[in-house]
Amino acid sequence: MTDESVDGTADAVTLESFLDALQDEGRPVATAQQIARRLDCSQATASDALNRLVKDGDVERLNVESDPVVWYPTEWGRLADRERVVLFPERRELVVDQPSQFTRAKLSQVAHLVDTSGTKGYLYRIRQEDIWAAPFEELGDLLQTLRSVLPRRSPHLEEWIERQWSRARQFTLTTHEDGYTVLEAASESLMGNVARQKLDEEHLHAPISDTESWVVEGSEAAIKRILYEAGYPVVDERELETGDPLDIELKTTLRDYQRDWVDRFLDQRAGVFVGPSGSGKTVAAIGALAAVGGETLILVPSRELAGQWRAELLEHTTLDPEQIGEYHGGQKDIEPVTIATYQVAGMDRHRALFDRREWGLIVYDEVHHIPSEVYRRSADLQSKHRLGLSATPVREDDRETDIYTLVGPPIGTDWDALFDAGYVQEPEVEIRYLPWANDEERNAYASAEPRAKHRIAAENPAKVDEIRHLLTEHPTAKALVFVDWLDQGRDISNALNVPFISGETPHHERDRLFNEFRDGERRTLIVSRVGDEGIDLPNAELAIVASGLGGSRRQGAQRAGRTMRPTGSATVYVLATRGTREEDFAQRQMRHLSEKGIRVTEQGID
Template structure:
């Protein structure tokens, strides 16, 4: 064992307050001496004592003389020590627990770890509720390493070392091994036109590929490391091997499509151009930037860079119309070069916009299969793993581009998105927030009491879905919504609901329109346009506002119900306020003591993964809204 006292080292700088706290935590005792601080920080006892006495003079720590040592030091304000960030790593379980995390830490962790849970005591006093934060537990999964947005494993390890408190040889070795697994299988096109699966070794082909894949995927072996892939089975091969822990490199010679003469008319931001460059290098990928970061504009830049016939898949006709407008506004494409293919129109053009459902129908599928596409764009790509949409992922093209701010699914199939389409691009949201390109939302979960005994009794006697509905329709939410809107009188606000009765009640109480699926399309379009033009400053919106509706002037979102929905829904609704200018506020209202508490935490989890702070507080009976305190 090396004697630490005899090992020479450079003297450290005099300790500051943070280093003093580190020393207290390291000693595991409430008080420390100057010699203990010096030993922990690698400085001299005299220097440590001088610096500690300076901190005493500043009033940030205290000291007292005791019999066993001339002086001991302790924090003047113990709450400051308790409120500090702590990062604890469990290498054997590949888990990271963070207490009181800073935004920087959460943002960096989001690039290589998956948020599993958030924990902590939410029962705070009124005085403390503004500072209520939660601890976070992360897990580093194989797919997190495979999809990490770095060019090589050393970049990934460098980031990990910058955020974790100490290096772990065991954890880093595991990360290296997972990184290597991502390049052990490859699909390529044989000179005779069929597809070949190539393994990095005979063992991988024999013990992994040929054990996991059957005659439905593999026709016959070609060599000890190569197998002939059955036509149309490449996607199934990729999915199966991914699930076995081996993501496949896809180097097939796929259709490039007829050339299309098109240029972008937009000056892309630096990060958008980086997204374009990364996509061109990879030939496939999923843009996962936040709402307001310009994913659609970036997609038009990619379309111009590829310059081939393009198919754009969208979940609805409304989105098809928005895409047509974006293409005309941001590229040199003429309107007659753009076709729409869905229930309303059926035109194939050099750039075609189709709905997932129509493109997957048997009577239309042959038309799309026979076309040579240079690029296929999957808007709202989180739909792809669903059975009704996934056939579209088999369309042959050299370039696949997915778009989604929230590629998460409650059935845990989000990994399939990156398997079928490509690796994620644009995962570092914190850089966009810090640069001011996108407004980081301030997210507050507000737990409300019942203020209507009749409604509470109805909830107590209800079961299943009715129980969730009654909690969601808590009448207290109407008053709280009104108070929040009054606190932001100049804001453009969206109030989201899942239940039609609640939406109508809120719209009546606030004297504003309620936009739902029952509102005719032409009237819905007029209402949204009035909101964009600031003729209306508040809308109550049902699920029709969750996806694809462009309302860039919204600065406040109030989620009054929908808490039984997915993490994706919660992030989409919050994303409606994530724009470059103005303050961005998101309020999530949940009835205290009901399943809405858990739903609220789950819905905001995707935002927490991206480093966005989520503050929780209780609305006490008769308490004023947050707006009056800010």
């Protein structure tokens, strides 16, 4: 009887088992000893089998100084095409090469997609808030989902997840039979050492019991935010307003992922739809509105967006025009479905009107505004269902968690999945580094005060020539040119004979120009920050960012997002003056897109 038959493993050392062993090692090459350990056979058996694979042309061997022989696959593509999941339990991170649709779907429920740039594969991180917001009724279901994609179980990670799962269920808001709100803790210690230490008389009245406190009316949102920041998300089981029934049907068929968003939202009754421009967040929200079937308040940042919501509601539902009201500086009508601006809804003289109405659903569009002081008061409006929408809920002040505590946890699909399915076209993004137009401009920048340098670089006259050149290179594309400075916008407008839209442009003039752009009557527009969000420009095929690189990552993603639509390829050019801080700003803004899987290239212009 041979050694191989004793081991019973000669047949087990195949190309597939060799690839599996490399995956377990987490290395592209391995010694016979390492392969033997992974496949539970003798080193001699492994060496003989690997030599046989060398003869078959599947594996190659290499003598190196540090180890007599290492082995690796002949066709590296076979290894690259295989899904490989590497877990770093101490950091709670997973790197996934070539993830399948199944793996993406499972990880989207329990982890945060950090990076898809390709340098590290797909990088996922499991955070506290991911466990707190995971869409599962039982801890076992969450663990089973995670185990289904991991190469092996990790007791260390699972213990941490179990602690976070328990932590998310320590405090509950309920409605007392007499109508007031009660904060209930899982133990006397939590109520005394956490809730009553973090909260004061503005939030809680006298205790009802050792584990219950009477909540001050109107402080519920603040309580949820404070305890969340303390590491204890609150389960909200209040008997909130459901609103009068609304007779409405959806006339549009939702995509599979939109239906999944709506179903998850209905289960949670609170959440934020997160997806790139063009992914249909508004339509999905209208689907949620129809599913809830109650009177609805929709909060938006601008009058233009209010008008667009009205048009979308009439297009996709059976609502009659008289059932939809708008409440802002232009008109003030409250109807079963009311669209209001954040600023107006937060004003004292209007707030009572919204408080008196029993809303079954409140929709917060462009929800990343919520943490700001101007808009926060409108978030205190609470209903049984709260839904936020945002392509990019990142904030430079790192207050994204405010969004999820005031409105709800994120609900979304990873951007790469939408690109692969063809629902959204991935734009080509290129940063172009431009020289100074002349020595005079360069010298002005060099001698300027630090605050002035940013604007001088942004208004580099060389950008006008580059914009003209890019428009010539894309003669048939519908193009948007973004600027931050009004003087620059006017200069480019005069040089190119193209309209410039800013906050100074009357609303009727904005509407006319945007409609001409949508209808193809006008090919190019220059827009200030009024175009950064809330304006539906579905046919934009080219975006040129001439200035505004000192803005947020969200602003950069929004501007690029104006070209991310279901059909047709699109290009984004980001213009930065070489040798200035604009270079760093451009790279920072575009990094957020790169993390979402969008390819960003760079080019120097002479």
